[in-house]
Amino acid sequence: MLRVIVRRLLQLVVTLMALSALIFIWLRNLPGGPVEALLGERATPERRVLLTKALGYDQPILVQYGKFMQKVVSGDFGNSIRTGDPVTEVLSRAFPATIELAAAAMIIAVGLGVPLGYLAARHRGRILDNLTIAGTLLGISIPIFFLGYLLKDGFTQNIHWFPPSGRLTTGIDNTTVTGFFVLDGLLTREFDVTADALWHLILPAVTLATIPLAVIVRITRASVLDVLNEDYVRTAEAKGLRHRTIRGRHILRNALLPVVTTIGLQTGALLSGAVLTEKVYNWGGLGTLITDSISGGRDYPVLQAIILLAALVFVVVNLLVDLSYAFIDPRVRVR
Amino acid sequence: MSDPITRPGVTAPRSGGERGDGVSERNIGLLGERKKARLEELARSTADKGGVSLVRDAVRRLRRNPVAIVGAIIVGLFILVAIFAPLIAPHDPVQRFPELTKDLTVDNIPGSQSGFPLGSDPLGRDFASRLIHGSRQTLFVGVLATVIGLGLGVLIGAIAGAFGGWVDQALMRVTDVMLALPSLLLAITLVAMASRSTQWTVIFAVAIVNVPIFARLLRGSMLAQRESDHVLAARALGVKERNIVLRHMLPNSMTAVIVQATLTFAVAILDAAALSFLGLGDPDINRAEWGLMLGVDGQRYFEVRPELAYYPALAIIVVALGFTLLGEAMREAIDPKNRR
Numbered sequence: 001m002l003r004v005i006v007r008r009l010l011q012l013v014v015t016l017m018a019l020s021a022l023i024f025i026w027l028r029n030l031p032g033g034p035v036e037a038l039l040g041e042r043a044t045p046e047r048r049v050l051l052t053k054a055l056g057y058d059q060p061i062l063v064q065y066g067k068f069m070q071k072v073v074s075g076d077f078g079n080s081i082r083t084g085d086p087v088t089e090v091l092s093r094a095f096p097a098t099i100e101l102a103a104a105a106m107i108i109a110v111g112l113g114v115p116l117g118y119l120a121a122r123h124r125g126r127i128l129d130n131l132t133i134a135g136t137l138l139g140i141s142i143p144i145f146f147l148g149y150l151l152k153d154g155f156t157q158n159i160h161w162f163p164p165s166g167r168l169t170t171g172i173d174n175t176t177v178t179g180f181f182v183l184d185g186l187l188t189r190e191f192d193v194t195a196d197a198l199w200h201l202i203l204p205a206v207t208l209a210t211i212p213l214a215v216i217v218r219i220t221r222a223s224v225l226d227v228l229n230e231d232y233v234r235t236a237e238a239k240g241l242r243h244r245t246i247r248g249r250h251i252l253r254n255a256l257l258p259v260v261t262t263i264g265l266q267t268g269a270l271l272s273g274a275v276l277t278e279k280v281y282n283w284g285g286l287g288t289l290i291t292d293s294i295s296g297g298r299d300y301p302v303l304q305a306i307i308l309l310a311a312l313v314f315v316v317v318n319l320l321v322d323l324s325y326a327f328i329d330p331r332v333r334v335r
Numbered sequence: 336m337s338d339p340i341t342r343p344g345v346t347a348p349r350s351g352g353e354r355g356d357g358v359s360e361r362n363i364g365l366l367g368e369r370k371k372a373r374l375e376e377l378a379r380s381t382a383d384k385g386g387v388s389l390v391r392d393a394v395r396r397l398r399r400n401p402v403a404i405v406g407a408i409i410v411g412l413f414i415l416v417a418i419f420a421p422l423i424a425p426h427d428p429v430q431r432f433p434e435l436t437k438d439l440t441v442d443n444i445p446g447s448q449s450g451f452p453l454g455s456d457p458l459g460r461d462f463a464s465r466l467i468h469g470s471r472q473t474l475f476v477g478v479l480a481t482v483i484g485l486g487l488g489v490l491i492g493a494i495a496g497a498f499g500g501w502v503d504q505a506l507m508r509v510t511d512v513m514l515a516l517p518s519l520l521l522a523i524t525l526v527a528m529a530s531r532s533t534q535w536t537v538i539f540a541v542a543i544v545n546v547p548i549f550a551r552l553l554r555g556s557m558l559a560q561r562e563s564d565h566v567l568a569a570r571a572l573g574v575k576e577r578n579i580v581l582r583h584m585l586p587n588s589m590t591a592v593i594v595q596a597t598l599t600f601a602v603a604i605l606d607a608a609a610l611s612f613l614g615l616g617d618p619d620i621n622r623a624e625w626g627l628m629l630g631v632d633g634q635r636y637f638e639v640r641p642e643l644a645y646y647p648a649l650a651i652i653v654v655a656l657g658f659t660l661l662g663e664a665m666r667e668a669i670d671p672k673n674r675r
Contacts, residue, residue: 011511018512026528141655143605145612146629146648149637272519276609290520294527295614307524311515 005323012315019311020072023304024065077305082293087305090289095309096179097167098285101277102270104205109212110263117220117259118252124225132217139214144273148207148280155203162203165282169196204281208273212266219262223255230254257329264321271310286310390590393668403664409657417470424464425450429621435459444640456643457632458620465623466646472624473604473654476538480603483542485596488549495550496557496588497580503554510547518544518602519609526615534617541606545599552595556588590669597662601655608651625651 052058056067071077077087120132156164167181168174174193177184182201185194227233228251236246271286278287290306293299397403416423426432435445436459446454453463495506516524525540526532560566561584569579604626610616611630625647633644 011508014508015511015515018508019515022512137656137659138652141601141605141652141659143608143612143626143629143648143651145609146633146644149634149644153637153641268517271517272609275519275523276612279613290523291613294523298527303524303527307516307520310517310520314517315515 004326008319008322012319015315016308016311020069020308021065023307024068027300027304028061028064072308078301080293080299080302082299082302087301090302091286091305091309093179094284094286094289096285097283098271098274098278098287100180100182101201101204101208101283101285102267102274104201105208105270105273106212106263106266108205108209109216109266112209113213113216114220114256114259117217118224118255120217121221121224121228129221132221136214136217139210142210144207144210145276145280147210148204148277151203151207152280163200167197167200167284168193169200172196204277204283207280208270208277211269211273212263215266215269216259216262220255220259223258224251227251227255257325260328261321261325264318267317268314271314393590393665396668397664400664400668402660403668406657406660406662406664409653410661413470413654413657414474416467417474420468420471424461424467425452426461426464428465428468428623429460431459432461435461442639444636444643446640446642453642453646454640456628457636462643462646465628466625466650469623469625469628469647469650472622473626473651476534476541476607476624476626477600477604480538480541480607481545481596481599483538484545484599484603485549485592487542488546489553489592491546492550492553493557493580493585496554496561496584499558499561506550507554510550513543513547519606522606522610523613523615526610532610532615532618534619534622537607537610537616540610541603544606545603548599549592549595553588553592556591557584560584560587594662594665594669597658597665601658601662604651605655625654 056064059067075088077091079086080090083090116132120129123129152164155161163169172193174181174184174190175188177187181197182194185191185197233246233250236250274283274285275287275290277283278285279291282288286306286309289302293302293306432451432455434448435451435455438445439455439457439459441457444455444457445451448454451461451463453461453466456462456465491506491510495503513521522540522544525543526536529536557580565587566579566583569583574583607616607624608626608630611624611627612634613630616627616630617624629644629647629651633647636643
């Protein structure tokens, strides 16, 4: 087990190193070079030379990469071209927003998806099952930003059930502790903040939840169907165990194994979806940051930091899922 | 979803009639005639059992499956509309009509009127014709992105699966790097790397995202076949390694790849739409492509005329659904668990 963990961790480090090298090379080969990206096309030659020196671009490439990595490891990603703020600061403001949104979406997806998938499997071939399957197919076929606009239009324009955008009502007084507004409200006992943040969170979270929800429903359903036919379920029934016990201990517990893996894999879908959802609801997280960094002249320092951060989150989550799998499933553990 | 359908059971041979093909002279000399005949018999019988009948079996099951039929009808109609778009569309998709531009402002985009069933687009062009022509560009983007992704993925997967060892390890680490980023973020990164977007950057970005998926799929299937009986039989016959890979292993892995390609098409047009929505799409204002229409005009004028978003969105949903239904039905049909 330990060997597996160490091997996977090494692989992870290698992968991230390779990615960082690629990004580094990309930045060096920008059209016009990074200096022009910073100064714009009409800068005087003197200023260019000055900045080239200041940024160390006149040194050998390996030295540059070494310095780049040294800075990255110590958390220094340079300054944003657009605003001039340190990238780390910009990211630390946006990161909690995205995590809050993604977590809420995941809670919805798992909370609804597992019971729905289970029910669909139990009623296989009947109307509930067919409706559920049709729903999941629609869920993965609809462009989620379009769904976002539909929900926004439906629930914020004519019936004002939810606010159309942002994370908090402007003017509301909140204290930032963790950056997760729902949590901050609870921690500082400003419950109005929590309520307001939740109210803002619902529509974006539902939008973002569609794809993971559809996938989780399908996996749960398929997995429950597999388990229902297992011998140990028949044995349990033959022993005369109560249905509730069979359902909980024998069926659900075994059926949830593949679901756990799926949840990990859906982190990717969540991060991808967040970019789109955040643009629709003007959420102010990493997704908004990416969109802004691209459209308002490419803000490369910010972009590269987001890319590395997203990769880190994605890879680490998947590693954790793989490892947790070994703990949940004794069959994997033995090997 | 990650390491999808790598089902060893699907790897049925289909190399029926190539008797003695690729068997080197020397080996024939060494084997007695009877022995040789028996080995060939073995190679052929394993081939016949899986091969032809599996595909036929799958097709038979597909034709009985209503899901597959619905999917196939949608896909078929979509392709027909794309081919005959100029005949179906009432107008030229890029021409601006004075009837439509007359009252056209940012806040007033004329709706349905005589001769223009769905009204105008933001530039005074016939929206209905653009939608119909949009099927062509959408098919073009989807097919090209899928084919490029499949081609590169199959190349990487086949090399990894055929050579194994360190080649395999090295190539799999490359796919690891590609898989380290969530799909849309990878696509965004790729587009952002190009100084400006064109239709090709979009196609390329969407294609690259799918490369590691195809590569892993094919590799897994080929590795599973290395151990299978028909490969063993071919090897015993003295078939050259190159021919084993090209004629026995690769063709038998392609079923799973084709199924994946069908599903990929749906994802590709959704991804292309997402890139357009983020402002990273094709900048050509004359191009009529559903993702572009939805992501750019549909977004910008959603409040003024939501139809500009509704119709392309509906088209994308229906087509993506069609490909997904067909792909899922195909996947189910080739699943050995469902064989009788």
